[in-house]
Each structure stands twice: as structure tokens, then as C-alpha cells.
Amino acid sequence: MATRTTAAPSATDSLLIVGAENAGVLTQIADASSLSLDDAAARLRDARRVFVLGAGRSGLALRMTAMRLMHLGLDVHVVGETTTPAICNGDVLLVASGSGTTAAIVRAAGTAAAAGADIIAMTTAPESPLAELSQVTVVIPAAQKQDHDGQHSAQYAGSLFEQAVLSAGDAIFHTLWKASGATAEELWLRHANLE
Amino acid sequence: MATRTTAAPSATDSLLIVGAENAGVLTQIADASSLSLDDAAARLRDARRVFVLGAGRSGLALRMTAMRLMHLGLDVHVVGETTTPAICNGDVLLVASGSGTTAAIVRAAGTAAAAGADIIAMTTAPESPLAELSQVTVVIPAAQKQDHDGQHSAQYAGSLFEQAVLSAGDAIFHTLWKASGATAEELWLRHANLE
Amino acid sequence: MATRTTAAPSATDSLLIVGAENAGVLTQIADASSLSLDDAAARLRDARRVFVLGAGRSGLALRMTAMRLMHLGLDVHVVGETTTPAICNGDVLLVASGSGTTAAIVRAAGTAAAAGADIIAMTTAPESPLAELSQVTVVIPAAQKQDHDGQHSAQYAGSLFEQAVLSAGDAIFHTLWKASGATAEELWLRHANLE
Amino acid sequence: MATRTTAAPSATDSLLIVGAENAGVLTQIADASSLSLDDAAARLRDARRVFVLGAGRSGLALRMTAMRLMHLGLDVHVVGETTTPAICNGDVLLVASGSGTTAAIVRAAGTAAAAGADIIAMTTAPESPLAELSQVTVVIPAAQKQDHDGQHSAQYAGSLFEQAVLSAGDAIFHTLWKASGATAEELWLRHANLE
Numbered sequence: 112m113a114t115r116t117t118a119a120p121s122a123t124d125s126l127l128i129v130g131a132e133n134a135g136v137l138t139q140i141a142d143a144s145s146l147s148l149d150d151a152a153a154r155l156r157d158a159r160r161v162f163v164l165g166a167g168r169s170g171l172a173l174r175m176t177a178m179r180l181m182h183l184g185l186d187v188h189v190v191g192e193t194t195t196p197a198i199c200n201g202d203v204l205l206v207a208s209g210s211g212t213t214a215a216i217v218r219a220a221g222t223a224a225a226a227g228a229d230i231i232a233m234t235t236a237p238e239s240p241l242a243e244l245s246q247v248t249v250v251i252p253a254a255q256k257q258d259h260d261g262q263h264s265a266q267y268a269g270s271l272f273e274q275a276v277l278s279a280g281d282a283i284f285h286t287l288w289k290a291s292g293a294t295a296e297e298l299w300l301r302h303a304n305l306e
Numbered sequence: 307m308a309t310r311t312t313a314a315p316s317a318t319d320s321l322l323i324v325g326a327e328n329a330g331v332l333t334q335i336a337d338a339s340s341l342s343l344d345d346a347a348a349r350l351r352d353a354r355r356v357f358v359l360g361a362g363r364s365g366l367a368l369r370m371t372a373m374r375l376m377h378l379g380l381d382v383h384v385v386g387e388t389t390t391p392a393i394c395n396g397d398v399l400l401v402a403s404g405s406g407t408t409a410a411i412v413r414a415a416g417t418a419a420a421a422g423a424d425i426i427a428m429t430t431a432p433e434s435p436l437a438e439l440s441q442v443t444v445v446i447p448a449a450q451k452q453d454h455d456g457q458h459s460a461q462y463a464g465s466l467f468e469q470a471v472l473s474a475g476d477a478i479f480h481t482l483w484k485a486s487g488a489t490a491e492e493l494w495l496r497h498a499n500l501e
Numbered sequence: 502m503a504t505r506t507t508a509a510p511s512a513t514d515s516l517l518i519v520g521a522e523n524a525g526v527l528t529q530i531a532d533a534s535s536l537s538l539d540d541a542a543a544r545l546r547d548a549r550r551v552f553v554l555g556a557g558r559s560g561l562a563l564r565m566t567a568m569r570l571m572h573l574g575l576d577v578h579v580v581g582e583t584t585t586p587a588i589c590n591g592d593v594l595l596v597a598s599g600s601g602t603t604a605a606i607v608r609a610a611g612t613a614a615a616a617g618a619d620i621i622a623m624t625t626a627p628e629s630p631l632a633e634l635s636q637v638t639v640v641i642p643a644a645q646k647q648d649h650d651g652q653h654s655a656q657y658a659g660s661l662f663e664q665a666v667l668s669a670g671d672a673i674f675h676t677l678w679k680a681s682g683a684t685a686e687e688l689w690l691r692h693a694n695l696e
Numbered sequence: 697m698a699t700r701t702t703a704a705p706s707a708t709d710s711l712l713i714v715g716a717e718n719a720g721v722l723t724q725i726a727d728a729s730s731l732s733l734d735d736a737a738a739r740l741r742d743a744r745r746v747f748v749l750g751a752g753r754s755g756l757a758l759r760m761t762a763m764r765l766m767h768l769g770l771d772v773h774v775v776g777e778t779t780t781p782a783i784c785n786g787d788v789l790l791v792a793s794g795s796g797t798t799a800a801i802v803r804a805a806g807t808a809a810a811a812g813a814d815i816i817a818m819t820t821a822p823e824s825p826l827a828e829l830s831q832v833t834v835v836i837p838a839a840q841k842q843d844h845d846g847q848h849s850a851q852y853a854g855s856l857f858e859q860a861v862l863s864a865g866d867a868i869f870h871t872l873w874k875a876s877g878a879t880a881e882e883l884w885l886r887h888a889n890l891e
Contacts, residue, residue: 119485122343123336126477130332133473137325141318148317164695166501168370171778174583175363175468181584182462190695191776193564193579193756194571197694204695215501215800219695226694267377267483267490270476273370277472278328281465282321288462290314295462304587304616305554305580305594305609306361306410359890366583369778376779384778385890386581388561388759389766392889399890410605414890421889499782499811500749500775500789500804509875512733513726516867520722523863527715531708538707556891558760565753565858572852605891657767657873657880660866663760667862668718671855672711678852680704685852696751696800 129274132253132264136275139252147249151205151231152283154247155180156290158203162228164190164219165207168273169233173207176280182298183287190219200227205280208232209253209272211239220244233276251275324469327448327459331470334447342444346400346426347478349442350375351485353398357423359385359414360402363468364428368402371475377493378482385414395422400475403427404448404467406434415439428471446470519664522643522654526665529642537639541595541621542673544637545570546680548593552618554580554609555597558663559623563597566670572688573677580609590617595670598622599643599662601629610634623666641665714859717838717849721860724837732834736790736816737868739832740765741875743788743814749775749804750792753858754818758792761865767883768872775804785812790865793817794838794857796824805829818861836860 120128140148155161161180163173173189180187188195198204204223208216211234220230224244232245235253242248253263253272264271288298315323335343350356356375358368368384375382383390393399399418403411406429415425419439427440430448437443448458448467459466483493510518530538545551551570553563563579570577578585588594594613598606601624610620614634622635625643632638643653643662654661678688705713725733740746746765748758758774765772773780783789789808793801796819805815809829817830820838827833838848838857849856873883 120481121340122347122477122481123340125480125484126332126336126343126473128480129473129477130329130336134325134329137321141321141325145316145318148321152317162695167498168373171366171370171373175366177584178363178366179462179465181586187584189583190693192582192584193568194577194582195693195695196571196691222694266476266480267374267493270374270480274472274476277469278321278324281461281469282317282324285320285323285461285465286315286317289320298462301586303362303580303585304612305552305585357890373778376781382779385888387777387779388774389762389772389777390888390890391766391886417889496781498775498780499807500747500780510871511730512737512867512871513730515870515874516722516726516733516863518870519863519867520719520726524715524719527711531711531715535706535708538711542707557888558763561756561760561763565756568753568756569852569855656866656870657764657883660764660870664862664866667859668711668714671851671859672707672714675710675713675851675855676705676707679710688852693752 128265132266132271133274133278136251136253136271137278140275140279143252144249147247148279148283150247151249152286154203154229154231155185155205155283156287159201160186160188161203161205162188162190162195162198163205164216166213166216168269169207169209169276172273172276173205173280175277176284179281179284182301183284183291184301198223198226198228202228203231204228205231206241207234207276208241209235209269211236211241217241233279235272249279251279323460327461327466328469328473331446331448331466332473335470335474338447339444342442343474343478345442346444347481349398349424349426350380350400350478351482354396355381355383356398356400357383357385357390357393358400359411361408361411363464364402364404364471367468367471368400368475370472371479374476374479377496378479378486379496393418393421393423397423398426399423400426401436402429402471403436404430404464406431406436412436428474430467444474446474518655522656522661523664523668526641526643526661527668530665530669533642534639537637538669538673540637541639542676544593544619544621545575545595545673546677549591550576550578551593551595552578552580552585552588553595554606556603556606558659559597559599559666562663562666563595563670565667566674569671569674572691573674573681574691588613588616588618592618593621594618595621596631597624597666598631599625599659601626601631607631623669625662639669641669713850717851717856718859718863721836721838721856722863725860725864728837729834732832733864733868735832736834737871739788739814739816740770740790740868741872744786745771745773746788746790747773747775747780747783748790749801751798751801753854754792754794754861757858757861758790758865760862761869764866764869767886768869768876769886783808783811783813787813788816789813790816791826792819792861793826794820794854796821796826802826818864820857834864836864
């Protein structure tokens, strides 16, 4: 009699999978990219303006970081939103791409580099075209979007990478916030008040 | 001589704080909201259409979930985007609010309920107005946006809540995906191809 | 035998209807709101920062204006986008609502006023709650969204109003641009370069 | 003595310039693209799904059209928004580019064509790469974004083109609406109700 041997996990099982995979990848980032993370934080703090760019869910994760950096008082723009201007010399582009080869992302990074901006890349691939264009590479040893073999993560496509982009962005923010000496109440005053 | 006794954490220290706080909150969700998570997954799967809504970073985290549910083949809309229609009977609203009291969010949930839609809420507050309007409440025991005392989390404002919204959304997706029997390659065909 | 006496217009017929209605409403605005338009232009030019807000298609029309004001070098934010901060004293809110009673819009305008920002409203209704909150009201004598009787316009709902919001915004921009003395080439350098 | 002979126009003067330029270009579209407009309307009506795409202000104008087509009951997606899926055979891409050469737009149109979708282009350039990829070209004889000589329009860059994209989109909608026999009240039920 044929039996279905692998039942689908409950949502709680899945949550524990997500949690375990994140714990693993964050430890690996801490081990391997410690200097990069601090370098990224310092460059964001000192940038004339910060631009963030990512495709799909990576882009949404970076928008979460962008919002926090605005709360901190930085001048931050999301590529593709209405009032985002041209990137120039002295600006920093924070960009995420699992593979480091997403064509539109690599093209944009090339434009930013040619304009004189510095680039901070979050990617799984330290040898990728995106990493080569970047002053700082935060290596996130997770699956890329097109790794469908389940070898690096049981989760679908780049999910683990995208979760780690959020954690890395929030870690950079946390460090900048604590170093700034500003209180939570001071940041709170910058939160959007017309929605 | 006055000395600064607490130095700012390095970005790696911050990453480990983020990781530890997430591990803790995910375990608590798994303990306390196990049935809610599976109930949420089942209702999303069976919905005529899914709408997602959240303010600020909670909304961005839910957009990440919305994109995945689209990859799975569901009919999903983000409130506030251009072609999102009216919510109706048979639809499900997935909504996130740390406090469960954000005025615009509670108003929208009330409208959705009046239109006959079911509501799934992610919130820290199981007794909140938002939770009362909801068929399913996924309780996330993290700080709310305006908890500035650092008691529930060392991170700023609702950061831990927003990170957990992403994890919970991705866990629900993972369970629905595995239960669907679809391969990663099948989902991949639905990824946006014009960006 | 029953016959269908009114055939649907061809798309060209429709284009001529759109054109004629716009010509009419722009003449009326020029007659009735001449001082308001120049006042609006001056306040936008002198604002510390400009925020734009509108629901649905009115909001999209204002985003088109917001992008141009950014090209001109102003510091402009779209309410609801990721890095839009809190509005404060010295800022200007440019807002559009056909009826002048859209609840979320009036609430936001009230918040902006309480924060000390000036308000410029585009509306069909000079006696509306929105107009009363505003320092400048540009009256656009077109149908509102819920005028379904076809009396003010053959077009659907607020279409004519929304088209006029775009024209009025572009007129304000044109005046500010010409008064600035900047060349087109100078503005061009500010156009987004990473998309 | 050097004198400044050309004062900046008042905002009302500018509004009349905008109005006159639009009246002119809409007449030209009606003369030259009459069949294309009706062809575009028919293809949008019969499409499995409609996708819209444009850069900058052209994209915002098309979003206004996309919202209306949703109100009419079509299945419409904006390229770049969160839940927009892959374009496929049987879908229609409505795209606008003044020059018809914007690299990202032409690439996307090529992808859409390769996937078997039909393309409707609004452009000033009937011989452009974009027009060549398209089944229907609506020619809008206005300035392109990089025409800075003021020959085709006194307005900045592609402003007149973008205004005409809105008018052409609204004309197509008006025809489809009238042909559908639906009342304004029926369409109104589809308007977003959670904002």
C-alpha cells in the first residue's frame, strides 16, 4: 500500500525551521563578516545620502532598514520611489542580491559606482559581479533565489537570505543608534505622522 | 573623572542580540500560538482573495509574505497599492499591529469585518480592539512600537515584533507550500519577470 | 422593436471629450483661482519641506507633481512612501480631495495643521472641512468622485478632477521652474539614475 | 542697459500653456492614432490579464489608468508592485516611453513579447525599438524627456507626453466603460475600501 511518508509540517514546525535556520546563518555572518558589518555601519553613518536597492523581497527587507535609518536622522532614499533623486559622489548605495548577478541590480550598482557613490552589498556570493563593484561586502551564507535543491535551506528560494538581510540591516541600525546616544523618544519624533 | 561605561555594541554584537531575541520570541509563539498559526494558514489557503495591511515596517514585512503567497498561486492584494480592489465577503484580511490599537488599522479591520471578510491579526495584544475584530489572533509576545523602556527587547521600538511578523508569515507560507505538493520550480514560474 | 440608440463612443470620441472637458475646467480654474495658484507656488518654493497626499488617483497625480518638485531641487516627500518622516512646523502639505471630506485625508490635514505645517488644498469644494484647514485652496470646479449623475462631467467619477490636479500641479511647477532661472539640463541631473 | 525681457509666467499663465498644449496634442492623436486607440481598447478588454509599465511620471500616469481598468473589473497589475506575477501568453502589456528607447522598458517589452504577451505602446516615436516590439502603437506627438530645446513644448522634458498618456488612458477607459453598459454605481463597488 502506497503511503505518504512525508506529511507537511505544521505551521509551528515551520516556524521552528525558520528560527533554526536564522540562528545558524546569523552565527555564520557574525563569524565571517564581522569587520564588514562595522564597516557598513560606519559608511552609512557618514554618507551624504543613503540609497537602498533590491529586487522583490530583498528590496522590501532593505526598505525596512531604510525606514529605520530615516528614524535615526539620515537622508535616505528607496530606489524606485517617487522622489528619489540621482545618486552622486559622496552617496552610499546599500544593495542586496542573493546571487550577486541579478542583471538590473548589477547595472544599477555600476551606474552608482560610475557616479562616484560607494556601494555596500549584501550577497551570498563574495566573488560575484556585484561584490566586485562594492567597497563593502556583507556575505550572507544562505541559499540564493534559484537554489531549488534545498541544500542550503529547507525554505523556498531566497527566503533565508531575505530574512538575514532584515536581521543584518536591523543589527547595523542598532549599533548606529546606540553609538548615536539618541533616546528612543528622540527617534520617535521622526516617525511618519500623516498615515 | 566621568567615564562612558557602556560602549555601543559592535554590529556583530547587535546581530547576535537580534538573533537571540528572535530565537526567544519564535519559541514563545510556537508555545502559545500553535493552533492560531495553523488556523491562519488554513484560512489563507481557502480565502477567495487575501488582503494584507500594516503600518510602516509591519506593512513591509507583510508585503514580503504577500509576495510569497502570490508565488504559491493565491490571489493576493496589498492595501494601498494601485490595483487593490474593495474587500468583500469571502476574502481574508491579514493584518499586523503591535499594539492592536493603531487607529487607521483598527478602522480598516472594522470595515473589512463589516464587508464580511475574515480577519487574521498578528499582534502583541490579545485583548486589543484589533484582536477582538479578528477570527484568528497570532500573539507575538514582543515589544510594541511605543514600548521605549527596553523591557521586552533591547531593540528599538517594534523591531522585534516586525522581525517576528516576517518569520510567522514565512512559516505559514512554508507549511502551505509543503502541503500543496508544488515544486520550487513551479512556484518560480510565477515570479515577476518584467523588473 | 427596441433599439439601442446610444452607441458607445469610439476611443477617439472619448479623447475629444476628455480634451474638451479639460479645456473647460482649466479656463474656470484660471478665472477663479488665479491668486490661489500663485500663492500655492510661492509657498511650495519657500517651504522647509513639501509633503504630498491624496487618495487613489488624486494621490498618483500629486506624485507626478512631487517628482517634478524634486527635479527642481525641493525637499519633497510622498505620504505613505518608505522614508517619509514626520511633518513639522515650517513644512507644507499639498493635498488633493475632490469632495474635501475624505475622512483619512481630513484627519491627516488636521494632524499637519496641529504640527504647524501650512496646507495647500486642491478640491472642488471651497467650503469643505479640508478647505477650512487650508491656508490656500485651489478650487477645481469638476465633479467629485461620488458625483455619479454625469452632470459636471461625462467622465467616470473624479476623472476630470484628477486630470485637473495634474494640470494644476504641472502649471505650478512650470512657473517655479521659469522663475528659478535653471535650465532643463540642470534639472535633468536630478532625475533618478538607478532604475 | 541689460534688461530681463522675459518675466516668469504667473501660475495661471502656465495653466493656460498646459491647457493649450494638451488641446493641441490630443487633436493630433485623434487625427493620427484613431485606429490604434480603438485597437488598444479592444485588446485591453479581451486580455487575460493587463500589466502596465512606465518609468517615472509615465509610470505614474499609467497607474492611474490601471486603477480605472481595475474599477471596470479587469485583472490588472502594475509592474514593480508587490503581488504582480509573471506575464504570460494571453496577457497584454500596456507600456509608455516617450523616446521608445528607455533601456529598462525596451528590455521588459522584449521579455513580455518572448513570453507571448501582446504589447500596446504609447510613445512619441513610431519607429523606435519599443514600437517595433508592439502590436499596437499609440503615437503621441509630444516632446520626449530629453528634448530640452523647447521646440515641441514649452513645458519641461516629457511633461506634455505624460499628460497625454493620462488623457489617452482615460479615453480608452471611457470607451470601454460606455461599451460595457455598467453604471457608475457598479464600478464604485470595486473602489478600494480599506484606505
